[in-house]
Amino acid sequence: MIFITFPEQQLRTFTEAVFLKIGCPLADAQLAADVLLKSDLRGIDSHGVARLSGYVRLWEKERINATPNIRIVHETPTTATVDGDAGLGLVVAPFAMKVAIEKAKVYGSGWVSVKNSNHFGIAGYHSLLAVQQDMIGISMTNASPLVAPTYANERLLGTNPMCYGFPAGKYPPVIVDMATAAAANGKLEIAQRAKLPIPEGWAQDKDGANTTDPNELKAGGSLLPLGSDKDHGSHKGYGLSATVDILSAVLSGANYGPWVPPFVAFLEPSANPVGQGIGHFFGAMRVDGFRPAQDFKDHLDNWIERFKSAKTIDPGKRVIIPGEPEYAFENERKKNGIPLIDAVVNDLNELAAKLGVASL
């Protein structure tokens, strides 16, 4: 595998140009590029510019609306449902989080469920919008069905991430951003490319038997929920994923469970949808709605220090604070650039040629 490293700004300009080309207004193109770049900067390569051509293919199929009328369709002082009008989730999600933040400024908290949206990038981006305002930021989304609930031999849930972000004082924010499956699909794809087996407990084959072959997922198998099997709490991972699905879609009027439309454009959405698009859920709570923000940050700093200095099972390891590795990646990549594998660069340059945008 060959890596080519690009300065952040070069990838940002390229990504904005692509979004402009498909008809996004300038502000939306800049915002969508910012979400994708944030993912690459934070080391979550699977959710960054590597997905750009996927979004464009959905636009080509008219499943993404480049000029959506994103709007609130139902609300109370602290809750709202947003209709994303089939826009890019990369644009719809920050809109919805900002609604939550504005409500929180006035009333202490704000909660927004979203329907009729598409893939929103990394959950952490949206939570950070709240964290930057000294709020606790929560973001979730449902996703194309890949995960079998405990005892099921059907893909009924997505890898449905949940993210909780907390502002610290002298340390980077604590960002818990996790798929509710035992392992994300991206990890299976890496094993497929490297022709390596996967650990038991990540996936089952089309007959529902545990498998270590990463190719079984594409052959009718399923990912497993966090916990992997009943003995190890897979019903908990399934319950968390169900929670994300219900808050994101049953609450908003989006599609849920097996009806969630696929991200890949070559798979058709259900002919009998139960809602509109995919769903997200966002929350923002002012820290000073509970105690002075500085008190909270001082104690979170103390929490962080205690956990970082914990006795470990191995002198070569230490306890990692959620969000710490992504923060380190971000500092490093802002300085040294973002490495992309050659296959991704080729894919982006084919996209550029197709759209008539300057290549990388």
Added chain:
Amino acid sequence: MIFITFPEQQLRTFTEAVFLKIGCPLADAQLAADVLLKSDLRGIDSHGVARLSGYVRLWEKERINATPNIRIVHETPTTATVDGDAGLGLVVAPFAMKVAIEKAKVYGSGWVSVKNSNHFGIAGYHSLLAVQQDMIGISMTNASPLVAPTYANERLLGTNPMCYGFPAGKYPPVIVDMATAAAANGKLEIAQRAKLPIPEGWAQDKDGANTTDPNELKAGGSLLPLGSDKDHGSHKGYGLSATVDILSAVLSGANYGPWVPPFVAFLEPSANPVGQGIGHFFGAMRVDGFRPAQDFKDHLDNWIERFKSAKTIDPGKRVIIPGEPEYAFENERKKNGIPLIDAVVNDLNELAAKLGVASL
């Protein structure tokens, strides 16, 4: 093991008498008994009347205040911090959830973090208070440190449960109520009594090595987070547990991490606490703050039906809806009574003799 079955009302009367005897006001004694009985009715035997003598021992040590002045110490229209004044968590928690519910009635949602409390029984009880009002109910608590974060060889977190409850239409509510550890301590205790090994991935020994001996926990070992090991996502279980700890205690001013006071009276709390008592977190959101409640319930019913009818890995199994087994237990035990093991009955009768309350 011998089981003796008691009518619900007999255990309720007994439990109320015990709480009255230690000085609780009548309404508090009734409420605390209701929380414990709900646990026994729902089949969560580890959190019901089996714990009654534990609460009394904490009261004897003056770590539980039978006549607390539970009060809001900080608030905005939709957020609050409650000081439990060292009261029974069984009483403090419903107070706090009711604050959240009242705020939600007016503003759409309400969120309450609690300090200076004690063990609150089952999380599901408190979420159900909101669910009964057509709200989404959320409840969490931190707990005595038993769980080692990924790579740690120290107990830094409790089994820190999170619970999400959703009102359905023709089906029982969906109640996701789960410890964020791979397995709850109660499961290790059952294995200890039965002299059976535990599955790998539940616990590590005092040197941080995985163990199948349930006695290792008491010999300086630790429970493991949901996910069990890094390969299977234990950093996610750790991240969820951290989330519960921060929302419940860093936000409210309770003790967090290794400073959380132990439930068992024979272990002393930290001499250098970082806050007051243990912490909880509650949320209530009006369903009709997002869409008409009946629409939500109709779609949640559809969700439930689809998941219940899923193709399974084994014809003898079916996909279980979160909360469904507890609901079935409740119906059965309301009719046929609550079975207690003889050791629990003996413990309760010793308690009765000590306090001068009529025995079971």
